[in-house]
Amino acid sequence: MKPPVKRISVRLNPDVRKVIPRFFNTGDERARALINRIMLLPDKQVSELLLQVLTEFRKRYNNIRVVFEKHFELVKHLLPDKERLTLPNDKKLLIGSYFTMEYSLEHAALFNPSIVEDPDQSGTAAGEKNVIVSFRATGEGHISSLVFKRAKLDKNSNIHFEPSGKYMSQGRITQQKRNNKKAFEELLSHSILPAEIRAGILSQLPDTFSYKEIESILKTALQQVQTGMAKNKIKYEILSMVNTGYEVHFLPESLLSERVIFPVTFTEKNGIEDARFMKFTAEDGSGTYMATYTAYDGSFILPHLIETKDFLHFKMSPLHGKAAINKNLALFPRKINGQYAMISRIDGVNNYIMFSDDLYLWETATLLQQPVYPWEFVQIGNAGSPIETERGWLVITHGVGPMRKYCLGASLFDLNDPSKELGRLKEPLLMPDEDEWHGYVPNVVYSCGTIIHQENLFIPYAVSDYATSFAAVPLNALLDAISNTGSSFLES
Template sequence: MSQPSFLNRQGLHLRPDPARVIVRPFKPATEPRDLNPTDKMRANHIVERVLALNSEAVAAQLADVLDNFEGRHRNLLERFEARADDMEDAFATHGIFSKAQRQLIGAYFLSEYSFEASALFNPSIVPHPDQSGSPEGGKRFILSLRAIGEGHVSSLTFRTGTIAADGSLTVDPTARLASVPRISHRASGPDGDRVELTFRPEEDLSERVIFPVTESQSNGIEDARFVQFSDGDRKTYYATYTAYSGRAIRSELIETSDFVSFRLAPLRGAAAHNKGMALFPRKIGGSYAMIARQDNENLYLVYSDDLSTWEGGRALLKPQFPWEFVQIGNCGSPIELDEGWLLLTHGVGPIRKYSIGAALLDKHDPSRVLARSSEPLLRPEPSEREGYVPNVVYTCGAMRHNDQIILPYAVSDTFSSFATIRISALMDAMRR
């Protein structure tokens, strides 16, 4: 079927770049308390071999490592020392170390990781907290993306860009380097770890990578749905995401005001045991509200008095049209329009083909569905059908700009692109 007349695909593609790398702990050099006896012995053998080198050999080896890798990362010596601090238990039986020995040992317990070597997809978009330099009638934005590298581990990365008054988009060049944040605070609780992460303010936003840092996230931080949340004059950015441990999934929450410091915490309650939660951008009737998927088939509306606990909920949307007979899910936080809440949805049809549709919810009572698209707004075109997961278009969040919806979307779980939608024409089509 032909593309709707109100949707315009942009000739802008964001593809994975295997040259973008971070450094991360190298096994068996995870936290020593987590090592099995064989790995602990192996870690001690590495330490012993370094200590057997004389000071000149240590200095030469450290200089060689820096010469080989310095241009690929920031503050490598600092990273080496931080990694050595992590390995303090392995040092306990070895006496006193020189600073150079500690740095060299730290280097042996790190590895480079190409975090977006395989895919760069499932984007969401929000207004940039700093709108200085925006063009007249335009807006700066932040794009979050799910990146996948070796071992199919998902992390969270960012881009910035500009929307012109007419809705045309540009994405800023990506920083050459990439970095992971410092864990500034960690607190363990019955539901899992809560962590605070801090990047250096001087790092470009595209340089910042949120890589799994807790057990529940160990195999991936997936599909972050960012939204700019308004509470009076205060604006905060939240994102729900799926934490994947390799055995189980659950929904967790990111909070930030500046995209420099981030707080990550698990969500509690029966409604948070599945994936695909999306927060409304403001309270409804004094309560927080989420669109959630609880049964792998339908969408639910859930309310909560706080941001942490989500119970119950009522069915809101069920598969109705052939392109969504298998299941439906949300495609990001609802967007507030004069006409109501615009909820983008995904539907799964024959041959597991994913398409993007929409529903319009009542502004005061979102449990009332006012209109719904009987045909997809966006479906894979012939040029978009091939990739890691064929026949999929998907988004984790769009935003309104003037009279248009700016829709970033992923193509076959491989790369990302953009489309724009004229709001008035979409409303007319949904009502028909």
């Protein structure tokens, strides 16, 4: 018997007012011409124009002057040395404003949510829980970033969101450890890169180097590669060998809803996609919030991991190994039999399970689930990290059926040996309602993470890759429905 699902009458639509200032890159030739035009303006007109821009945009940003200063620094090399040294501050700021553009983070979509318990539970009454919900925000050019909201689940499993902040911030970016040239040379020797190109790259590298340095070297080193697709593929393969990790730091006084993790590296320049957050508990009992996500460069994808203790400081790391491929990786919230465990979909169709001694290295994968029922014939995948219950690991799945309709399902796996599937719902747990059919990608419900609250499984889910809604299902009823299938699904 299918468990009862209660849809919650809350829907979050994209907010076009959520903007960040980005560098407006016009290319050096156009930039020089633009700067020359600004340089010809008399000082009085410069001050008047700057005041006009500041008056119009200062209410949208905490300190728009800092943004203009930063963007001037990115183009100042185009000025002659003498003029650069004597330039009035107002003219610097005005030049910076011309190389600034607003980017609407959520213009296209706010979707693919995950949810975790907030580390701060202050202000909660009996039966309430503070939570953090993450979202994939998609804007112009279909670039995806990661945004957050704080909310409270009440005793009836309804959700109430805090008001959103108004000053979006990308935080301060810092680089992780530098790469070792000797180790990189060994990795590069196994690539299909022509020897002369490989030698050219290595000759320019210092003994230790950063991601930014290798990316800059590749711009010239790959010029002799004929086609754009081949060049991008080689660049992706090389950059996937190096540490593309970085950290993002936000100010403590910023609201969580004002923090955005926007693509930083080449491997994710077109998107930080589908973060699956959960709280990982180490063997000493300490907890760290982690999320796998898909880094997308416009052509290729690479799995990454986010780690944070407080949602103020985030560490982003690439995942390596033969099995760290494709989308849909979801980490178990603790080690199993002394190893990290992960669910993945390395072939795009089936669910796999992986074990590793190294959180960042995944070499082997074992088939875990194949499509069985018609609503999941196209593919089956996870809809977030497994949830530990007394009766087994609960995994909310997604299945794709006719007309590429995405539905959510549920499976149960053995606690001590999660490679053993104990049961699976025969029918979808949640499928698109009529008012959920339409969006950026029609006929889709999808989730990146759920949570247990008040004996219910609370499910945030995407509505046709456009908006986000919510549902709840009694946990025991769900587990009973899965358990009652037993192993019969294997015989279907």
